[in-house]
Amino acid sequence: MYRIGELAKQCEVKADTLRFYEKHGLLSPSMRSDSGYRLYSEQDAERLRFILRAKAVGFTLSEITELLSIDLDKSNWACADVKGMVDIKLANVEEKIAELNHFRVSLQRLSDACCGGPESAEHCSILEALESNVEVKCENHSHDHGETEYKTSCKLKG
Amino acid sequence: MYRIGELAKQCEVKADTLRFYEKHGLLSPSMRSDSGYRLYSEQDAERLRFILRAKAVGFTLSEITELLSIDLDKSNWACADVKGMVDIKLANVEEKIAELNHFRVSLQRLSDACCGGPESAEHCSILEALESNVEVKCENHSHDHGETEYKTSCKLKG
DNA sequence: ATAAACCTTAGAGTTAAATCTAAGGTCAAG
DNA sequence: CTTGACCTTAGATTTAACTCTAAGGTTTAT
Ligand SMILES: [Zn+2]
Ligand SMILES: [Zn+2]
Ligand SMILES: [Zn+2]
Ligand SMILES: [Zn+2]
Numbered sequence: 001m002y003r004i005g006e007l008a009k010q011c012e013v014k015a016d017t018l019r020f021y022e023k024h025g026l027l028s029p030s031m032r033s034d035s036g037y038r039l040y041s042e043q044d045a046e047r048l049r050f051i052l053r054a055k056a057v058g059f060t061l062s063e064i065t066e067l068l069s070i071d072l073d074k075s076n077w078a079c080a081d082v083k084g085m086v087d088i089k090l091a092n093v094e095e096k097i098a099e100l101n102h103f104r105v106s107l108q109r110l111s112d113a114c115c116g117g118p119e120s121a122e123h124c125s126i127l128e129a130l131e132s133n134v135e136v137k138c139e140n141h142s143h144d145h146g147e148t149e150y151k152t153s154c155k156l157k158g
Numbered sequence: 159m160y161r162i163g164e165l166a167k168q169c170e171v172k173a174d175t176l177r178f179y180e181k182h183g184l185l186s187p188s189m190r191s192d193s194g195y196r197l198y199s200e201q202d203a204e205r206l207r208f209i210l211r212a213k214a215v216g217f218t219l220s221e222i223t224e225l226l227s228i229d230l231d232k233s234n235w236a237c238a239d240v241k242g243m244v245d246i247k248l249a250n251v252e253e254k255i256a257e258l259n260h261f262r263v264s265l266q267r268l269s270d271a272c273c274g275g276p277e278s279a280e281h282c283s284i285l286e287a288l289e290s291n292v293e294v295k296c297e298n299h300s301h302d303h304g305e306t307e308y309k310t311s312c313k314l315k316g
Numbered sequence: 317a318t319a320a321a322c323c324t325t326a327g328a329g330t331t332a333a334a335t336c337t338a339a340g341g342t343c344a345a346g
Numbered sequence: 347c348t349t350g351a352c353c354t355t356a357g358a359t360t361t362a363a364c365t366c367t368a369a370g371g372t373t374t375a376t
Contacts, residue, residue, distance in 0.1 A: 003322080003323075004322090004323075005321090005322065005323080014364080014365075015322095015323085016364070016365060016366080017363085017364065017365090019324095019325095020363070020364060020365085024363090033323095033372095035323080035324085035371075035372055035373085036323080036324060036325095036371085036372090037322085037323055037324080037372080037373095038323085038324090046289070049291070050288050050289060053287075053288050053291075054288055056264070057261055057264040057265055057268065058258075058261035058264075058265060060362075060363090061362075061363070062362095067285075067288065070279065070285070071285050071288070071289065074278065074279045074280045074282065074285065075278050075279075075280050077278070077279040078275065078276045078277060078278065078279055079272050079273050079274055079275050079276075079277055079278075079279050079282050079284075080274050080275060080276055081279065082272060082279050082282050082284045082285060083269060083272040083273075083274035083282075083284065084274070086265055086268050086269045086272070086284055087269055087274075089265055090262065090265040090266060090269055093258055093261045093262050093265060094262060096258055097255055097258045097259065097262065100216075100251055100254055100255045100258065101255065103215055103216035103251045104248065104251050104252060104255065106214070106215040106216070107215055107216060107244055107247055107248040107251060108248060110215065110244050111241060111244045111245055111248055114237050114240060114241040114244070115237050115241075116237055116238050116241035116242070116245075117236065117237050117238060118236045118237075118238055119236060119237055120232065120233050120235070120236065120237075121228065121232045121233075121235040121236055121237050121239065121240050122232045122233050124232065124237050124240050124241075126237075126240045126241065126244055127225075127228070127229050127232065127240060129211075130208050130211050130212055130225065130229070131204070131208060131229065133207070133211075161352080161353075162352090162353075163351090163352065163353080172334080172335075173352095173353085174334070174335055174336080175333085175334065175335090177354095177355095178333070178334060178335085182333090191342095191353095193341075193342055193343085193353080193354090194341085194342090194353080194354060194355095195342080195352090195353055195354080196353085196354090218332075218333090219332075219333070220332090
């Protein structure tokens with residue numbers, strides 16, 4: 001039997017988190033000491049590890065609640081049900097990745113367009129791109145820093 | 159001059175959102191009508207579009223506040239400052255993508271390991287993977303669905 | 317016996333970006 | 347002159363997953 005702090009340390013979470021999981025029905029200690037301290041069994045610890053593993057692959061706590069209830073009642077569920085949950089999650093994650101990739105490409109384009117030098121930002125391509133609607137398409141400045149290093153040739157979007 | 163609802167519709171946000179931006183110092187209408195209605199100028203509208211463009215590339219509202227203050231005072235900032243912000247954001251986004259990719263790979267592995275059939279989940283590889291610490295490494299079941307389609311050969315991690 | 321480290325509870329606070337509610341004022345059309 | 351669409355405000359609620367606070371009880375070691 002572990003006290004809350006012991007289990008927390010073992011699994012690298014805060015004791016608060018275990019109380020939170022209890023309040024939300026994910027994990028209750030199977031005993032209390034005479035003085036009211038939570039006492040977790042090895043089974044409880046395993047359940048916690050299940051939760052943390054599911055969290056590590058991206059499930060939310062309410063999805064994990066569902067997974068736990070399936071896990072405790074496996075014979076009444078089909079592989080299809082379980083795989084369905086994973087596949088929905090997978091689709092969510094892929095969607096999120098796609099969205100972030102969109103951000104990434106836009107930010108990269110902005111970054112590439114700016115010299116990043118110590119010169120005044122008065123003609124900074126990044127600010128100009130945000131001011132106007134024009135997407136940045138090439139990696140040069142409108143302003144001239146007096147260095148040949150920065151080309152001013154720019155093929156704007158055809 | 160646009161009233162709040164007009165500008166909101168034009169830019170496809172809710173009027174609430176404009177009030178929210180005002181409360182948080184991102185965008186205030188440059189006038190009020192006699193009766194107290196907000197009146198936005200074309201300049202205000204442009205500022206809103208700046209905000210929305212910055213949002214579209216992944217900046218948070220507080221980052222946008224910073225960008226706006228730079229934009230209004232460009233000569234006191236360097237390209238380095240602006241590019242720095244973009245690059246920090248880019249790094250954040252890439253970090254998030256990496257994390258989600260981790261989720262994606264794990265979920266894909268789980269999904270691949272499960273037949274997804276109508277059979278009982280009693281030996282579902284997904285649940286087994288979450289119960290035990292073993293990462294799923296191959297795409298077969300421990301249980302046998304009586305179909306030769308599902309191989310039982312599985313090279314577990316060496 | 318007393319201090320440190322641990323535990324208990326209920327409930328509030330955090331973060332971001334809105335979104336909603338209530339109670340009321342304004343404006344154009346018919 | 348009334349309906350309906352629109353506007354005003356302050357403040358509460360939402361979502362997720364904690365995290366913290368206050369006020370107190372327990373255990374363990376010295
Ligand atoms: Zn520059
Ligand atoms: Zn620049
Ligand atoms: Zn199966
Ligand atoms: Zn399965």
